Amino acid sequence: MDSIISITEDLFWIGNNDRTTDLFESLWPLPRGVSYNAYLLVDEKRVLIDTVKSNSIDTYIEKVDYLVQKYGKVDYLIINHMEPDHSGAISVLRTIWPEIKIIGNKKTAEFLKEFYGITENILFIEDGEELSIGKHRLKFFFTPMVHWPETMMTYEVTRQMLFSGDAFGGFGALNGGIFDDEVDLAYYEDEILRYFSNIVGKYSPMVQKAIQKLAPFQIRLIASTHGPVWRSDPREIINLYDKWSRHEAEEGVVLAYGSMYGNTAKMMEAVARGLNSEKLSTIRIHNVSGVHLSYLIRDAWKYKAVIFASPTYDTSLFPPMDHFVRMLERKSLKNRIMGIVGTYGWSGGGIKVLEELAEKHNWRLLDPTILAKCSPKEEDLRECFELGRKCVCRMKEEK
Numbered sequence: 001m002d003s004i005i006s007i008t009e010d011l012f013w014i015g016n017n018d019r020t021t022d023l024f025e026s027l028w029p030l031p032r033g034v035s036y037n038a039y040l041l042v043d044e045k046r047v048l049i050d051t052v053k054s055n056s057i058d059t060y061i062e063k064v065d066y067l068v069q070k071y072g073k074v075d076y077l078i079i080n081h082m083e084p085d086h087s088g089a090i091s092v093l094r095t096i097w098p099e100i101k102i103i104g105n106k107k108t109a110e111f112l113k114e115f116y117g118i119t120e121n122i123l124f125i126e127d128g129e130e131l132s133i134g135k136h137r138l139k140f141f142f143t144p145m146v147h148w149p150e151t152m153m154t155y156e157v158t159r160q161m162l163f164s165g166d167a168f169g170g171f172g173a174l175n176g177g178i179f180d181d182e183v184d185l186a187y188y189e190d191e192i193l194r195y196f197s198n199i200v201g202k203y204s205p206m207v208q209k210a211i212q213k214l215a216p217f218q219i220r221l222i223a224s225t226h227g228p229v230w231r232s233d234p235r236e237i238i239n240l241y242d243k244w245s246r247h248e249a250e251e252g253v254v255l256a257y258g259s260m261y262g263n264t265a266k267m268m269e270a271v272a273r274g275l276n277s278e279k280l281s282t283i284r285i286h287n288v289s290g291v292h293l294s295y296l297i298r299d300a301w302k303y304k305a306v307i308f309a310s311p312t313y314d315t316s317l318f319p320p321m322d323h324f325v326r327m328l329e330r331k332s333l334k335n336r337i338m339g340i341v342g343t344y345g346w347s348g349g350g351i352k353v354l355e356e357l358a359e360k361h362n363w364r365l366l367d368p369t370i371l372a373k374c375s376p377k378e379e380d381l382r383e384c385f386e387l388g389r390k391c392v393c394r395m396k397e398e399k
C-alpha cells in the first residue's frame with residue numbers, strides 16, 4: 001500500500017494528510033493543509049503510536065488493518081497526546097481490536113474517560129519508565145503542557161528515535177515526501193513557525209523544560225504528530241523550537257495597522273518610510289481587517305519589533321487590533337520593541353491595552369506615542385517617520 005511509508009524496516013508512517021479542513025481547531029487557517037502523523041512499530045510486540053483526527057479514521061484503519069494482516073495483531077497503542085486531532089480514532093480502533101492495550105499516564109486516563117468513556121485495558125506508565133517490546137526499548141518522558149497536561153514523548157532507545165507529539169511539528173500537509181531531506185523545507189518553515197506561535201508558543205517555558213529533559217539523549221530521528229519527519233538533521237527543528245520558545249527574534253518590523261478612512265494608513269506609511277530610511281527592508285505590513293490573526297501572531301513571533309497603528313473605535317482600540325493585541329497578551333509573547341501610532345475623533349482610548357501588554361511581557365515602548373486628531377497633520381507624519389527611524393536604531397542598540 002503506497003500510502004504506508006517505511007521509515008525504517010520496522011517502523012511505518014500511517015498518518016493522513018488533511019487538505020480539506022479550513023481551520024485547525026476551528027480557529028487557524030490551513031491554506032496548505034496539515035498532516036496527522038501516526039506510526040506503527042513492528043517487533044515481538046506491535047505498537048501503534050498516536051492515531052488521527054476523526055475525519056481521517058477510514059484511511060488510518062485501512063492502513064492498520066493492512067499491517068495487521070502482514071505482521072500480526074497490535075499489542076499496544078501509545079497515546080502521547082489526547083487532543084482529538086490525534087486521539088480521534090481510538091474508539092473505532094478499540095471497537096475493532098478490543099485487545100489493544102493503551103499506554104498512557106494518569107492524566108491520559110482522565111481524558112480517555114471523559115472524551116471516549118474508555119477506562120479498561122490501560123497500561124499506566126511513569127515518567128522515565130521503559131518498556132521492552134523485543135529488540136526495541138521504549139522510554140517515556142512526561143512533557144506536560146506541550147501542549148496539554150497529559151502530553152508525553154516516547155523515545156525509542158535502541159535506534160534513538162523520538163516520537164514527540166505536537167512538539168517539533170508544524171502546519172502544512174506533506175506533499176509527496178515525509179522526510180526533512182525529501183521536502184522543500186523553505187516552504188514549510190513559516191508554516192512551522194505559524195503552528196508553533198499559534199498553538200504551542202504560549203507554553204514556551206514547558207517547551208524549554210522538555211528540550212532540557214531531552215538534552216542528555218542522542219536523537220537520530222524526530223517523528224512529530226504534524227509535519228515532516230526529521231531524519232537528516234533533527235537538530236535543525238530542535239534549534240528552531242529552542243529559539244522560538246526563548247522568544248528570540250530576527251531583525252525586522254511588523255507594522256500592524258487598521259484604517260477605516262485612510263488616515264491611520266497614512267501614519268503607517270510614514271512609519272514604513274522611516275524604517276526604510278535606515279536601510280531596513282524586512283518590513284511586514286499587515287492590515288488587521290483583512291489578514292487573519294494567525295499570520296499576525298506568527299510575524300510578531302518572528303521579528304523584533306511590532307508597531308501598532310490603530311484608529312479609535314467606541315472609545316477603545318479598533319476591534320480587529322484589539323483582538324490581535326489581546327491574543328498577543330494571551331499567547332504571552334515577550335521581549336519585543338513596540339511603537340504606537342493612531343487617530344482619534346473625540347477620545348483617544350485603547351492605548352491602555354497596549355501599555356498593559358508592554359508592562360506584562362517586557363515590550364519596550366518607543367517614545368513618543370503619536371495620536372492624531374481625526375487626520376494626521378504634517379507634524380504628525382514627520383513624527384511617524386522619526387518613530388520608524390528610532391525603531392531601527394533601537395534594534396541596533398539591542399543587538
Ligand code: FEO
Nearest residue numbers: 083085147166225
Ligand atoms: Fe496536534 Fe495539541 O494537538
